[in-house]
Amino acid sequence: MSASDCVLRRTMSRAASVRNQVVCREMLHVLDVYRYTRDPSYFVYFHNIILIGADFYDVVLCDGDCRISVALDPRLNSLVEKNVLRRGVAVRNAALLPLDLPVTVKSFILNSVEVCAPEGDQGDCDNLPWITRSSTSGPILANRMVYLPLWNNVDFLGSPWRKKLPPQLALETDPLPRVTVEALRQGFLRHQEWVVHPICNLQMIVRITQKSHLMYYGKAERRSSCPYRAVLQVCDHTGGVALVLWESMCVDWYCVLNPGHIISLTLFQVKPLYRSDSSDIEISVNSQHPRTRISVLPDTQTWSDMVPSQTFLERFCGSEQLPDCPHDTVCDVVGLLVFIGRSERIRKGTLLLEYRWLFMEDGRSFKPIRIQLFSTSQPDVHRQLHPMMPVVCCGLKVIRSEEGLWYLTNTPNTLLYCSGVGKMTHAAVQRLRDWVRRQDHERIWRSGLIGGFFTYPPTPASLETYMRGWQGAPPIVQGSELQWEMKKLCYRERKTFCIQATVTMVTHCRRGEEELCIFWRDGFSSSPSSSSWPQSTPQPSPISASSLCKRKLFMESPQKGRPTATVQPQARSNTAILFEASLEFLQNTDSDSDDTDDRDDQSSVTRPTVPDFPPVAAETLTMRCDGSIQQAATVTMGGTLPRDAVFCCDDYYTLTLRVLPEHLCVSAVFLPQRTPLSPRGCAHENTWASILANGAFSTHTLPPTPDDLIRMGQQLANKKMLCVLEMCHLGGDTTEVVLSRGFII
Structure with missing residues (x-):
């Protein structure tokens, strides 16, 4: 054509x-x-x-x-x-x-x-x-200069962002008078005209020491075509100051200016420090009225004498020091990546913030360095992260919980370095290289993990501790609210909910073999005296939702005032149906206890039907690393898992919860198996109450087999529980629902 x-x-x-x-x-x-x-x-x-x-x-x-x-x-x-x-x-x-x-x-x-x-x-x-x-x-329906990334407001996107240094302007043979940072600060505080004038026509030579992420301030009511802002911390031999890039200057210079560069500035503005009560100053770099001139100077002796030498990892902390660091301590870390979590998003106000979890080891202790890494305006670096890669993370801060748990997360100046780690001469980097050389490389590869459900810090194992963390009652939602909140979730958005519910069914499956599941269902028994768990039953072929038929499922021992039967639909196709509205129980209206006893004798028992629930999503289970960068890209935003992925554990449990008081049902995945990602465990009795409260099997005894655990399902019959659900939208019609904790109340 x-x-x-x-x-x-x-x-x-x-x-x-x-x-x-x-x-x-x-x-x-x-x-x-x-x-x-x-x-x-x-x-x-x-x-x-x-x-x-x-x-x-x-x-x-x-x-x-x-x-x-x-x-x-x-x-x-x-x-x-x-x-x-x-x-x-x-x-x-x-x-x-x-x-x-x-x-x-x-x-x-x-x-x-x-x-x-x-x-x-x-x-x-x-x-x-x-x-x-x-x-x-450019955008069709708005006067904007550049597009935004689909999933966050921090990274840059597209060809307008300059990636290489522009042609350098030769410095004049008779240069402008030079000014130092300290002279500029003192002149501004004294209101001297050469500083407070809108434009400072002097030359300042400084070295960049820190670089913030991009800050987008575009609003529907603002007409700015390029609403970006970025802050560089610069210094010379007299002191440091904040240098702010505005609007199109971000597009021209943000990607090419990095810590360590020596730059020359002319035609800039001096202003009070943005949103600060102090009397300090900032240097404003604009693209008009007039345009600020920036030149990157070679790091030669001529210019190095005017600025301090480049510093690197000046706040370095090893894994053995981090547990003792106070909350909000800013530090730099070096380590070997052993786990890369999938990209997810959490809502903060009207914004959705993209993040992922990283685990690093540096050989200085037996505990990994856990990092909740948000976007850093380095999309290319984030995309190439994969296990067994040495990484330098600068400008992280320590977050400590009341339980003493800690992890690291971003500051505005967080930066990652990957490709150039091998060329760095800092002692911490050299020590990491020496430690990696002494390791068994096959063992290291086997320990590499990618993606899957993960949350940290873990939910407390005590209901009292959990309630105290909310400073009162947690926000408990009802079934209809849960449905509505699930519909509002955007792609990879993660949210936590609390519900009151009872467990009506427990199922054990292996991914890809759901037709061979074993399960316990409340109210069923093959005979009045036998165990209430059925053997594995082949899954019937799914039928369409339009051809549903109803059947009666009788309770094991009907009692006065309790329901004698419930009506449930035939098995549905395993697409993305997580909720089903159950009809109200048929109530016993006869008040005569003798009639109830007669009904116990006459009650018939039907063969249990195979449970109907959506199979676990592949994104919920953690993969083992195969050493390819392509595999790591599958857990980024918009990535798709390969069909031949090898998972850390294929077994999972599904609990069907009847949300009170509406009696709507939700199927939640439960993952009690211990993995290398699991936080420290504790000893308990491996009963259903203790397993659900801890979210995992006991670490001091052998875990129960799936058959034994399903046999113990009767422990959950008619128990009212407070359930903590983690929901994450995985795209399309699929929403992941994971039961992280269940407290019997």
């Missing part, structure tokens, strides 16, 4: 002739999805609808012959936020509405679309011609 006769061009020509919405029935591919915040002009396009959220999206579509960038109707935003409409999927029945913009380039809004499964390799589409406009032209 010629480019002039491709599917998209034919659709665009129809749209031009009718000036109305047209529908492309043929299959198209999504090459990319871009995000940006709206600005005050949005009401021109969508004045008849109420917008929820501040994000707009542009979608790049391809038919194999050409490409087009279209704006997504904000009413379809949930398709992106649930990771349904994503890069690589196929779509059809795309409804495109011509958009009259105050520019010469024609654009379209994608009003509706049907998302299909991915359809193989799309080939190289980077050289295909564009129709009307390209994604490099």
Whole structure:
């Protein structure tokens, strides 16, 4: 098919002739999805609808012959936020509405679309011609200069961000008078005109010592085309000061300026330190009125005499020192990565913050260094992290819990170094290299783990301690609230909920062999005196939800005032159905106890049916490292696990919980097996009450076998529990529900 006769061009020509919405029935591919915040002009396009959220999206579509960038109707935003409409999927029945913009380039809004499964390799589409406009032209529906990453506001995205140093300007033979940091500070405090004047036309030579992450302050009511801010800490031989890059100066200079660089500044502004009660100053670097001039100088003796020497790992702490460090201590660490968690997000106000867990070992103690690493404006470095990689993390802070547990997390100036670790001469790096050389490399590879469910610090094993952590009663939700909150979760968003529930079924499965599960179900028995756990039963073939049939499941020993039967649906397909509304129990209205006893004798018993629950998601289980960088990329945002992944443990339990008081049911995965990621354990009796309270088997005795644990299911019959659920949206219709703790109350 010629480019002039491709599917998209034919659709665009129809749209031009009718000036109305047209529908492309043929299959198209999504090459990319871009995000940006709206600005005050949005009401021109969508004045008849109420917008929820501040994000707009542009979608790049391809038919194999050409490409087009279209704006997504904000009413379809949930398709992106649930990771349904994503890069690589196929779509059809795309409804495109011509958009009259105050520019010469024609654009379209994608009003509706049907998302299909991915359809193989799309080939190289980077050289295909564009129709009307390209994604490099910038956002369609807002006056923004650059796009945002899909999943956070910290990283940068796209080609506008300069990655290399610009051509250096030669310093004038008769340079401007030079000023030191201390002279600048004193002149500002004394209100001297040469400093307080809007522009300081002097030259300052400083060395960069720290670099913050990017701070995006774009709001729907602001018209700024590039609302970014970044802070560099710089110093010379007289002292240090904060240097602030604003707006497009971030795009031009943020990626190329790094700690250690010596820079020359002219035409800058001096202001009071941003949001500070102190009388200190900051240097403001702007792109206009006039544009600040920045030059990167060679690290030669000429310039090094004006600034202090480069320092590295000046706050280094080893794993043996960290347990004794006070809360909020800022430190640098060096170690070998042994675990990389999957990327997740937590909500802070209106923002979703992306993070992942890292475990590092440095050979200085037997305990790993646990790091909750948020985005650091280093997307390339984060993508290449994989187990067995030596990493230097600078600018972390210590977080301590009341129970004495500790971990590290970001400060605004956190930076990671990976590729250049081998060239660093610091004693801590050299010691790590020597320790790695002495290790058994096969053992190290076997210990490498990737992804899976993980949370830290662990939930307390005592209900009293857990309640005290909430300073009163925890926020307990009901079943209908739980359903609503689950629907609101965005892709990889993690949230914790507390519910009151009873356990109606316990199932043990092995991933991929769910049809061979063994289970205990409350109220069933093959005979009045036998154990209430059934043998493994083959899973019947799933049927559609439209062909559900009802059957009675009788209780083992009906008693006065207790339900005698419940009606449940036939087995459903194992897609993403986590909740099912159970009908109310059939109540016993006869008050005569003798009649109840007669009914006990006459009650019939049916053969237990195989339980119906969604199988565990592959993202819930931890993988063993195979040594490839590609494997580590599968647990990043938008990644897909390989089919041949080897998991640390394939066994898991599923508990069906009836949420009180509505009697809605939820299936929650329970992972009591100890893994290398598990925190320190404790000894207990390995009863269901103690296993659920601790979230794991006892560390001092052999764990019970699955058969024994299922046989003990009767211990949970009719027990009211406070359950702590961890929910994480895994994309599409799949939401992970993990039971981290269960306290009998």
